[in-house]
Amino acid sequence: MKPVRQPPWLLPAVSLGVSLLVLFLAAVPVTHAHDITHILAKHPQFSTFNHYLTLTHLAREINSRLTITVLALDNSAMSAVLDKHLSVGSLKNLLSLHILVDYFGTKKLHQIGDGTTLTSTMFQATGAAVGTSGYVNITNLKGGKVGFGAEDNGGTLDSVFVKSIAEIPYNISVLQISKALSSAEAEAPMPGPSDFNLTTILRKQGCEAFANLIVESGGDKTFEENIEGGLTVFCPGDTTLGAFAPKYKNLTKSQKLSLLLYHGVPVYQSMQMLRSNNGLMNTLATNGANKYDFTVQNC
Ligand SMILES: *[C@@H]1O[C@H](CO)[C@@H](O)[C@H](O)[C@H]1NC(C)=O
Ligand SMILES: *[C@@H]1O[C@H](CO)[C@@H](O)[C@H](O)[C@H]1NC(C)=O
Ligand SMILES: *[C@@H]1O[C@H](CO)[C@@H](O)[C@H](O)[C@H]1NC(C)=O
Ligand SMILES: *[C@@H]1O[C@H](CO)[C@@H](O)[C@H](O)[C@H]1NC(C)=O
Numbered sequence: 020m021k022p023v024r025q026p027p028w029l030l031p032a033v034s035l036g037v038s039l040l041v042l043f044l045a046a047v048p049v050t051h052a053h054d055i056t057h058i059l060a061k062h063p064q065f066s067t068f069n070h071y072l073t074l075t076h077l078a079r080e081i082n083s084r085l086t087i088t089v090l091a092l093d094n095s096a097m098s099a100v101l102d103k104h105l106s107v108g109s110l111k112n113l114l115s116l117h118i119l120v121d122y123f124g125t126k127k128l129h130q131i132g133d134g135t136t137l138t139s140t141m142f143q144a145t146g147a148a149v150g151t152s153g154y155v156n157i158t159n160l161k162g163g164k165v166g167f168g169a170e171d172n173g174g175t176l177d178s179v180f181v182k183s184i185a186e187i188p189y190n191i192s193v194l195q196i197s198k199a200l201s202s203a204e205a206e207a208p209m210p211g212p213s214d215f216n217l218t219t220i221l222r223k224q225g226c227e228a229f230a231n232l233i234v235e236s237g238g239d240k241t242f243e244e245n246i247e248g249g250l251t252v253f254c255p256g257d258t259t260l261g262a263f264a265p266k267y268k269n270l271t272k273s274q275k276l277s278l279l280l281y282h283g284v285p286v287y288q289s290m291q292m293l294r295s296n297n298g299l300m301n302t303l304a305t306n307g308a309n310k311y312d313f314t315v316q317n318c
Contacts, residue, residue: 053191055081055089062184065195067097068114075111080141081118081191088119088192090155090167091184092199100199108209115141116169116205117196119155122189128180134159137170142205152204169202177201217242217252226254228261229282236272238279241303251284280304 056078059069068091072078081087092100105113118141135158143153152171160166166176181195218239221230233239242250255263270278283303 052085053082053187055191055193058185058191058193059091064093065091065184067094067101068092071097071110071114075107075114077111077114077118077141080115084120084191086120086122086189088121088123088194090117090119090178090196090200091193092117093195096196096198103206105206106209109206112142112145112205112207112209113199113202115145116153116155116200116202118142120144122192123157123194124186124188124192125180125183125194128157128165128194129159129163131157131159142202152202155200167196167200169200169205171202171204172200215246217246217250221252221254224254225256226260228257228264229254229279232260232267232275233279236276236279238276241280242283245283245285245303253282253284255282277304 056069056073059065059072069078072081081089100110100113119138120141120143121138123138135156137154137156140153140155152169154170156166156168156170156174156176158166158168158176160176160179165180167178167180168174168176178196178198178200181197184193184195186192218230218234221227221233233242242252260267267275267278280303285303
């Protein structure tokens with residue numbers, strides 16, 4: 020394995036960013052205790068749903084989570100979804116709204132405190148959702164029915180609990196619901212890679228200062244060129260960057276550019292994927308002579 024060389028001026032900002040990441044990763048154990056594809060494969064009436072979980076890489080995300088609930092749609096419910104002719108990106112958003120990042124077994128579902136709750140979903144967790152869209156409203160209705168609706172759906176609970184398919188407390192629960200949740204936000208057309216504006220996204224997510232530096236340094240072009248093939252950006256928040264500003268000002272132009280590019284990895288890595296990866300990663304600042312790689316370590 021090639022040694023990781025970091026020029027000394029990179030250390031203050033970068034080791035902070037990377038060690039924060041490592042601490043965060045260490046808090047969540049790597050787990051492959053369940054396999055949603057395998058669970059659903061036993062139920063042919065969910066084959067379409069299962070197929071699209073794999074196609075959108077959501078299956079992998081589900082498997083790497085420790086506490087998760089999947090609201091499964093049978094083939095006829097999925098056929099209504101497919102009739103909407105969503106792009107794969109929008110379909111992924113819509114399906115990720117059906118993945119609750121909490122554990123709801125049948126029992127808990129029928130005993131919700133105050134009879135109603137909003138729960139966070141993987142759509143919300145990806146940062147693609149704005150505001151409260153990305154939350155799902157679960158409400159105990161009359162006669163023991165349980166209703167589900169997307170929070171941004173004007174209070175309509177358009178789907179109800181049908182049956183439990185699999186429950187492995189408190190790792191994964193797979194529950195069938197009658198039809199797909201509808202959410203304007205999740206179903207909105209996704210920008211194609213070519214009109215995906217990275218600086219706008221960074222600004223929205225609390226990395227305005229970092230976005231400004233990227234544009235000032237001309238590094239935005241390198242980031243943008245890598246979007247099509249997949250890109251992961253570790254963006255330092257405005258406070259972190261503010262504290263580092265005096266040191267940053269002292270760097271030469273090319274040192275500044277390398278430092279910024281060091282925060283980009285030219286492959287798509289979700290937080291979940293990072294948790295199940297160890298080893299050396301290339302960054303956008305990596306080039307033959309001067310290697311600015313970093314190591315991901317899950318503890
Ligand atoms: C739940 O996940 C944990 C952590 O991976 C694992 O140790 C445990 O065996 C799992 N429980 C079941 C019932 O599979
Ligand atoms: C969920 O939706 C129902 C029906 O619109 C509403 O009465 C309830 O207040 C909502 N629950 C929450 C927690 O927002
Ligand atoms: C992204 O948006 C900013 C500000 O709105 C604009 O200056 C920049 O040119 C845009 N970048 C691309 C690649 O469209
Ligand atoms: C920036 O450089 C100046 C001149 O070399 C030096 O006096 C100052 O301490 C440096 N500031 C930081 C924060 O490194």
